[in-house]
Amino acid sequence: MKLPYFLLDVFTRDRLSGNPLAVVLKADELSSTRMQAIAAEFNLSETVFVLAPKVERNTATLRIFSPVNEMPFAGHPTVGAAVLLGLQNRLSAVRLELGVGNVTAVMEKMDKRTGEAKFALPRLPERTGELTDIAAVAARLGLSESDIGCDGMMPAQYSAGNAFYLVPLADAKALERIKLERRGWTDTFSGERNSVYVFAPTPKERGNDYAARMFHIAHGSGEDAATGSAAAALIGLLAEHGGYGDGHHGLKVRQGREMGRPSEIGVQFNIEGGVLKHAGIGGPAVILAEGIIDLGE
Incomplete structure (x- = not known):
């Protein structure tokens, strides 16, 4: 069995920035x-x-796997797969069936190896847990208590398909000072998913509104360069407590800078009548390499 991959x-x-992704085709x-x-490989x-x-x-x-488990939804695999399939099939709308529901991604070609995809979330983010200590x-983050919280937002757990503990910080400089203390991590961030998305407003930076870092200690890989499903969960906290009124809001979140993988x-x-009615995420992707998986079967 030989399978093409990108x-x-x-x-x-x-290239060589953002969040890397492997896409395996003809995987039926x-x-x-x-x-x-294969995901572990x-x-x-x-x-x-x-x-x-x-x-x-x-x-x-689409079926999405981390090195250790299958996931019903993740942002960067959805964006990356939509760009690849859109480029290969000359599609401007890519209809995808995911574990969390169906997604129609709007894809815009930039060049023969690059595109940008955006899609409405199949599930609106909702608050799924508290974080009061x-x-x-x-x-756990190697910070002081005064660093935690900003603009009326405090830590809580939200999910738009994958749950994340969202931790707002007073400013982006605090993101650079994070030094993880893994002891006690699962006690503080309990439950099946103890991934933590730490973010801060960036009012003095041109071109983005927030900066973020994402840590998933349980998976062993530490930090993620760009986490679409966490940004999707963040919309829930921003809509409820971020001070955004009725109307349409478009924001940019940078991530990965501290890893040397800016994204x-x-x-x-x-928001209508104070209630979140629609949410979506998106971004660009570029094809870096392609090859064949030879399973020898």
């Missing part, structure tokens, strides 16, 4: 066990497998 850098237009004959093994934050759609009018079914949160995620949301 490597892309997502949430960036520049692979078992879940094989997919998991690539050892990227996510690998996405492209299968034939269950509904004919759709473009593809500010001293413990600060200790930019676009988030959009509509």
Whole structure:
């Protein structure tokens, strides 16, 4: 069995920045066990497998795996796969079937190896947990309690398909000072998912509104360069407590700078009558490499 695959850098237009992604095509004959093994072999934050759609009018079914488990939704695999399939098939609308629901991504070609995709979230973000021990949160991040919180927002857990503990900081300089204390991590950030998305406003930076870092200690890989599903969850906190009124809001979130993998995620949301009614994310992706997986079968 030989399967074509592509490597892309997502949430960036520049190769060797953003968040790397492996996309494996024609994966219909692979078992879940094989997919998991291939994802572990690539050892990227996510690998996405492209299968034939269950509904004919759709473009593809996607299955998304981290090195250790399957995920119902993740932002950068959705964006990367949409750009790749859009470029390959000359599509401006890519209809994808995900574990969390169906997504229609609008894809704009930039050149033969680069595109930009954006899509409405199949599930609006919602608050899924509390995080009230500010001293413990600060200790896990190597910060002081005065660093935690900004613009009326305080830590809490939100999910738009994948749950994240969202930790607002007073300013972006605090992001640079983070020194993780792994002892006690799962006690402070408890539950099945203890991924932590730390963010801060960037009023003095041109071209973006927030800066963020994402840590997922349980997966062993530490920090992620660009996390679309975390930015999707962030929309929930911003809509409820960020001071955004009724209307349409489009924001930019930078991530990955501290890792040397700068990235930019676009988030959009509509508030009507004080209630979040629509949310979406998007960004660019560029094809870096391609090859063949030879399973010798």
